[in-house]
Amino acid sequence: MFDLKWIRDRPDEFDRGLTRRGLPPMAAQVLALDARRRQVQTRLQDLQTKRNEASKAIGEAKRRGEDAAAQMAEVANIKDDMAAAEGEERALAGELDDLLAGLPNVPGPDVPDGADESANVCLRTHGEAPRFDFEAREHYELGEALGMMDFAAAAKLSGSRFVVMRGAVARLHRALAQFMIDLHTTEHGYTETVPPYLVRDHVLYGTGQLPKFGDDLFRTTDDFWLIPTAEVPLTNLVADEILDADALPIRVTALTPCFRSEAGAAGKDTRGMLRQHQFDKVEMVSIAHPDRSDDELERMTTCAETVLQRLGLHYRVVVLSAGDMGFAARKTFDIEVWLPGQEAYREISSCSNCADFQARRMKARFRPAGEKGTRHVHTLNGSGVAVGRCLIAVMENYQRADGSIAIPQALQPYMGGLTVIAADG
């Protein structure tokens, strides 16, 4: 959501941002609507002033026992005008809100131009791709051969895009989640949180999934939505709050399941557990002072990278181009892990600075020290990291010729000392 005053002051900057997003300029249309709305609002307020004064006079007249029929008739006229102005104001405000609520955040100045992922820029890589003296297999081949990943069983229960894990692979999945959340809480200063997995409309509006992207989500019959990411409940914890400046930054993390309908992803990543309707993810959210959110984004990305470094995984960090970013983001770093079975880098984490875009939608503010009034906080979110995809990465990178999988040292304490997953284990 945008600040109308900002659009009034810098309509060109606003339009340039939209253009970089691949959208037509809107400033003229927005400002015309805004001008009309303010005109009607002023008229309505004048009427309200008159009505309030007249009502007050009626009250006084009645107390003195005088007849107030004349004033009452006058107010009746004012009320007719007011009803009309109110209807008009509401319609215009609604139109303006709908228009603004559907527009994505504008890219930051250091975000590369481009329409899609082909314009993303690689900033750095870490480690090297492992070399095998055999043909590397994909995770689902490995998992099925071990008897520990069962897509047919999952299809029987729930259809496609689900998996059943068993035995040591199931435990490895749990071990990864434990390892990540321990890392972020004990070394990175994030507070462990268990939020609701079912939320109401306004919560998804706050983070930007609604009103435009309801098709990507699952909804219950009694009007709850299943969260597509813990970003949604975690960020909304500060909705409608006015925080003290010294409470910032607020850093929270959560391990939650995530639910996505994957509408529009038909035929994409259909094999294996790369793209599922349900997956676990450790999420980090920071609520930051506006002057320090750029640094906070770097810090958060480093926290996510640390997970992969401790696991000995090869990855690269890319900055998303203007056209590839999510709706609410002003700047996004993706971390892409190397998958030997696919011979490709695949996204395993996405860290975004949303600046005040979400804060404005959810009315999350703070009191700047020594200043009057309030300002909107900046919100950031990042995966730290996606558990299912990390499982895939460990399996493919640590596979051996016989189809067994070595367990990275960092995870062994979480596996009861187990060092290898083999078919009989």
Place this chain on the structure above:
RNA sequence: GGAGAGGUGGCCGAGUGGUCGAAGGCGGCGGUUUGCUAAACCGUUAUACGGUCAAAAGCCGUAUCGAGGGUUCGAAUCCCUCCCUCUCCGCCA
């Protein structure tokens, strides 16, 4: 799920349909007094939007007493719907 009670400012807590953005208290901030602290006293202390202004400050106005409707010249106060909290009963991980 059934029965009942209730949602007021940062917090506690008054509020009879009329001058109530809302008494009082606590807390916060500023000041007076004081060798220092404490105490006492005085003042101040919501948010959003609009108008005025080059802009800020200031000033003027409007709205907001859980949310949304309604009644009324006028609603924190009356009516309806929804949300939430608490108590009791039932069920239950």
